[in-house]
Amino acid sequence: MKNIKNPSGEPQRELTGRISRELLARNCFGSLAYLAHGVPYVLPITYFYDKERNFLVSYSMEGHKIQAMREHPEVALLVYEMQDPGQWVSVQVHGRFEEVRQIDAKACLHRFTEGVRSILKSRGEDQASVIPDFSSKSETMGIPVVYRIRPTVWEGRCRERD
Secondary structure, three states: OEEEOOOOOOOEEEOOHHHHHHHHHOOOEEEEEEEEOOEEEEEEEEOEEEOOOOEEEEEEOOOHHHHHHHHOOEEEEEEEEEEEOOEEEEEEEEEEEEEEOHHHHHHHHHHHHHHHHHHHHHOOOOOOOOOOOOOOOOOOOOOOEEEEEEEEEEEEEEEOOO
């Protein structure tokens, strides 16, 4: 980690790539930023970081977000852990949206489901409330669009109390 000059004068440190990836891997909720009609949007998503393949996996129903990412595939994801305003760690990942189809989508969705369940289980959280049963498709929900984000830039930072 190296020190960064913060405009407020408070100490911040830049995280190494390994620490940034560890932060991403132990979490499954983040804020996705994308552009639609020239306007930036930020929405919470559930994701899974596939360390072996080095991409983020998520899904969404067809709609505004998916259409926008198809038109402008450059996106960013912010993940952070905060103890209090004086002690936090974050990673921002810039990457490219890629829609996954057919058998690849099924494999990605399986990795996503198993990965998120594992993370939530390790925290003692209820997995059922977060992960829907994809095998029981509802006529009102439709089929989810599975996508991945290939990271191009990692920016990890932390702030610690002195």
